[in-house]
Amino acid sequence: MTTSEFDATRPPEPPGRRRRFGKLARPRKRTPGGRTDGSAEMLMVPEAQFTSYYGKPVVKAPPWGHEVAAYLFLGGVAGGSGLLALGAQLTGRELLRRNARLGAIAAVSLGGVALVRDLGRPERFYNMLRTFKLTSPMSVGSWILTAYSGGAGITAVNEVDRLVGERLPLGPLRPVLRAVEGPAGWEAALFAGPLAAYTAVLLSDTANPTWNAAHKDLPFVFVSSASLAASGLAMVTTPVRETGPARALAVMGVAGDVAAMKYMEGRMDPVAAEPLHHGHPGELLKWAERLAIAGGVGAVVLGRSRVGSALSGLALLGASALTRFGVFEAGIESAKDPRYTIEPQRRRLAERQAAGVTDDSITTAR
Template identity: 50%
Template sequence: MSEAEATRDGLRNQRPGREARGAAGGPKRRGRRRRGEETVVPDAEFRSYYGRPIIKPPTWKAADIAGYLFLGGLAGSSSLLALGAELTGRPRAARAGKIGGLGAIGLSTVLLIHDLGRPARFANMLRVAKPTSPMSMGSWILMAYGPAAGVAAATDVTGLFPRIGRAATGWAALAGPAVVSYTAVLISDTAIPAWHGAHRELPFVFAGSGAAAASGLVLLAAPRSETAPARTVAVFGAALDLAASRLLERRLGPVVAEPYRTGRGGRLMHAATALTAAGALGAALLAGRSRPAAALAGAALLAGSACTRFGVFAAGVQSATDPKYTIAAQRPAPE
């Protein structure tokens, strides 16, 4: 029996009916599918061996790490507001920001060490400074910020060493933006689909959420006559948070963004949107007229920021446990 022979002019002695046929009867096409062209190869299904996760979900405790994310944003933003209040002659608003910054960074460090298991592990992270490691850089950022926040708060409360206090306030405000945003870099530098795919937007979400939380703290703790800058920052922070969150979901695509809309993460993110929007509206329209309204707006902003951080954390865990999110994140976008 003769076999097909490849020549310069094509195949010779080819047996009829041996071509690979597609579903429409034509030759089977291989390679990348073009627009409007049918393919005989079905689309890949979102599944893995026995439906098991493709990547390991994070082992972090939700209460520790999500709380750490929230308190870090509150601390850094509070120091920025404290510096602004001090420079504009609002001493009680400045004191609220300084004490809030110290309390938040202290609690966040406690939560981090609790998740690590023992304090020595946190100390070990300070043995080296590795610029390519967000965890290493984050540890040094905390060390640069924490003592300055402590000195700023202590000198303000006691009235001692005012010049040192002003310098510490400025240093804490300078380190504040790094404290607010480095946690977004930390979690997006992982294989978790809902976090890694949102590495462009998460720092803006965290920055806006942190600004809203710090403004809420000042609205709660400072007299109404000193909260005008905080009300402005509350509106700006809430707008940045909500806009960046919507952009995050759109860029992730309908599948990978699902954990931000469904399940525990979705419920928390919906609550965050409602609370943040309500707090911003209250800050803009009512907080300047009524002390109770200012307190309610501040509480809503704080709660909204906390829901944002816990929602982002829950969405990441959900995306790691279901293999379809890992597969969808690796598929090219449709043409």
Template identity: 50%
Template sequence: MSPERPAVGDLFRRFRERLAVEGPARPGEPGGHALKAGAPNGSRAVGTGAGVARTDVGAAEAGLAPQPPRDVPPVERRRGRRRGGGGEQLTVPPAEFTSYYGRPILKAPVWKCDIAAYLFTGGLAAGSSLLAAGGQLTGRPALRRAGRVTSLAAVSASAYFLVNDLGRPSRFHHMLRVAKLTSPMSMGTWILTTFGPAAGVAAVAEAAPWLPDRGVLGIGRRLLPPVGHAAGLVAAVTAPALATYTGVLLADTAVPSWHEAYPELPTIFAGSALASGAGVGLLAAPPAQAGPARRLAVAGAALELWGSHRVEHRLGLLSEPYATGTAGRLLRAGRALTAAGVAGALVGRRSRVLSALSGGALLAAAVCTRFGIFHGGVASAKDPKYTVVPQRERARRRENQEPHISGPGAGPNGG
């Protein structure tokens, strides 16, 4: 059987007697710390009950460790301690602003690599149609044929990547219900809808020589070439809009490094489209017919390199995502491949092998550039500093520009 507990009055009487001997507890000491006269070094111990003060002797009886006196320096710990010796222990780590109540400041784009591939194939389709138009107007059938076939294949791939990202083909159809000039997505849908059939008719017209001379197919053989020429020109007229609207689309989002680069992204995408189309011409056409492709490569490389340089140096802090990580590696590779492709195209005017290698380098450069821009924007949306720091800088500039009204007459009553 358990021993009989003492009455409440006995406990209170013992507490008063102990309080009279040991003295009252000091404020701020948990459990009631007190110094006992005659205790060694005036050390203290923590009691087990609320408001109960104990000496080292009492602590030993209760099985508690004595508390060191105030004049004894605390034991240094390896973790959570400031450098330079004594001082209080650091219990709260330095704060780092990462979110609002556990939620990210800016929701990162939900787009996957399908959109990055869509950016590349759309530019390739636009550049190839311009190449085909150049071959058509200058009498270079190999250049015209390669550009038309590649344009149809690229725009078909673009449609696939876009519909795959949307999830359902009906969503693409629903976007055609309205044409909104202020919406890059709406305009892009109509541009793609206009460009696709024109590129398809122009590519199908290349099959006219394979049709028989007589019968219904013979009529098609005679009608397809002029119709294909007209469709090729329509596709070429629409190509600049197809090549650049994706840059406008990215800059129209809230993603910091995309939004701030709104003047450069359309230029970069236009240059990348021209360079990729030139790469197709250098790969498919003989050197004797690749003159327009070489000139297209020089123009596209100039636009792309200028835009990439501006993006990586003009935006300040927001240029950082384009120079580090996956985006930085891709953009550096794209610049190197672009320079190598242009140099090979100019040097290898009479070499089919060197022209083909230059064309492959230009196509690879276009892939690296588009994916690098895509990954740079996604990285800037995930890190909150690329949202918070520019906002604070803009607010600080606005405060400095506002006039400070003070002095006599500044009050509402002129006082």
């Protein structure tokens, strides 16, 4: 036995009590038969309570501000408007085509400003274009945004030039812009869908509990939300005689948005889906659903009235914005509470073990 100079200051232990394998042993109670039942033993270590390391979050919340949420919304507006502009181009609706094209370039420009503001320095966006990495949603998304902006920019310049009576100082460049206007509209439409959906992949390709749990269905929610935004903007800015395609897109977008959101929530882990229903994110998403339904009904019932069409369009725009902001804030909230990370992990582990999967890096044999 080793001794220490501090042994003299250590309080004596009560007689008959000793530590044994992490437990505080007591004399066992004897039953009438002379046997001990072990009921007198008391654990030295209390029952484990659910917590994380020093109470810190298990997953670090992304350092993103509302600029990113605004970029998510504006990317949807731009993507949906690009598709709507191509439809107007093919059907000869000049006002709808012009307004959709101008709305697309305005949205993608404001979205780029929001993205650069979040990055901190403009050259960081340029640095993302120095490589192309298929496994990185940020890298692929940067190229999608750049390609879409090129086509949308060409069509927008043509529309502005016609709007001001061909007074832009384009010189010999004007015939070239007119010649490539049609292909540029197709090129913008080609990248419109990926632009509306890639931000969902960007969010879900993280360790954030709520975003990651929604990775299978979040792109469908974002595409439907983009349809709401684009159709709503067209209904606000365009006379009702040319908004027929926008109203049809609005109805399909509302049905897709509500159905995709419900389906996504049903397939998510119930714990990881909680932030979508509670607190401020839950309120945003409840109002998003209400505004989407109101806008869709208005597009059908009031779509041929200029005032009714504009009010319905505003409701659709609001629904799309609240959907993006609600999903964004729900993910931020889920990263702050360790429960949203640990409980789904435990459930997945139990399911794999129950299925007999015991030979991989996640599960181990019991």
